[in-house]
Amino acid sequence: MSNTRDNSCVFNQNEGINGDKLIYPAATRNKDPILQVLKRFVFCDSDNVDDESPLFLEVASGSGQHLAHFAPHFPGVKFQPSEADNSLFGSLSIYAKSCPTKNILQPILLDIRNKLSCYGFEENSVDYMYNANMIHISPYDCTIGLFENAGIYLKSEALMITYGPYSKDGVITPESNIQFDASLRSRNPLWGIRDINDLVKLAEDNNLSLVDTIEMPANNKTLIWKKN
Numbered sequence: 658m659s660n661t662r663d664n665s666c667v668f669n670q671n672e673g674i675n676g677d678k679l680i681y682p683a684a685t686r687n688k689d690p691i692l693q694v695l696k697r698f699v700f701c702d703s704d705n706v707d708d709e710s711p712l713f714l715e716v717a718s719g720s721g722q723h724l725a726h727f728a729p730h731f732p733g734v735k736f737q738p739s740e741a742d743n744s745l746f747g748s749l750s751i752y753a754k755s756c757p758t759k760n761i762l763q764p765i766l767l768d769i770r771n772k773l774s775c776y777g778f779e780e781n782s783v784d785y786m787y788n789a790n791m792i793h794i795s796p797y798d799c800t801i802g803l804f805e806n807a808g809i810y811l812k813s814e815a816l817m818i819t820y821g822p823y824s825k826d827g828v829i830t831p832e833s834n835i836q837f838d839a840s841l842r843s844r845n846p847l848w849g850i851r852d853i854n855d856l857v858k859l860a861e862d863n864n865l866s867l868v869d870t871i872e873m874p875a876n877n878k879t880l881i882w883k884k885n
């Protein structure tokens with residue numbers, strides 16, 4: 658596997674631990690480039706959280722580092738971390754509690770293959786959905802669940818932001834991503850880099866459109882999906 662690949666979550670290893678906060682080296686590297694993209698797409702009128710604050714739901718929060726890095730830059734946005742793996746809750750909870758702007762909620766146990774109504778969400782109620790590095794490191798069922806839920810639970814014209822490596826027109830580039838894809842599939846045949854064309858079709862089936870594609874470091878992309 659290429660050492661340029663942003664793959665340190667693949668093994669769910671915690672190469673560094675700061676107190677009970679898990680530190681994924683990949684998240685440490687990519688959190689700021691992703692923040693710079695979010696600054697172009699996430700908006701809030703107020704600098705305080707209240708009942709009317711925009712709700713930003715992260716699916717598959719992992720260590721919790723991403724929201725911990727983002728939240729202080731959007732003090733009027735309410736960030737909701739979530740995870741299917743409850744062994745990550747200690748870290749997620751500590752990152753939430755130690756956020757200086759106090760706008761990260763406690764994590765919820767959430768398997769994105771289930772409808773968000775199972776977790777108390779109402780249809781057309783979520784302002785932003787965000788998912789990093791799950792689409793290629795989970796069975797495709799999870800991607801289907803992500804887009805189905807976005808189509809139902811996002812407000813009209815609200816955004817879903819996904820980050821990771823993707824292929825386009827059936828072609829994976831560069832060579833390091835081809836090797837990464839092979840490595841993912843050898844670990845689990847249901848994992849693998851997904852093609853943007855397939856995601857666009859899935860999005861269309863769920864009342865969403867791809868509105869922007871941003872090239873990111875380490876051969877990743879951020880995709881911006883908008884509910885119609």
Ligand SMILES: C[S@@+](CC[C@H](N)C(=O)[O-])C[C@H]1O[C@@H](n2cnc3c(N)ncnc32)[C@H](O)[C@@H]1O
Pocket residue numbers: 666667681683684716717718719720740741742745767768769770788789790791794795799
């Ligand atoms: C590679 S990690 C990415 C973590 C974090 N988003 C990041 O970028 O550092 C993939 C995460 O997807 C989560 N995941 C896998 N299947 C899921 C599902 N069905 N619903 C929600 N999360 C899931 C795993 O528990 C894991 O934490």
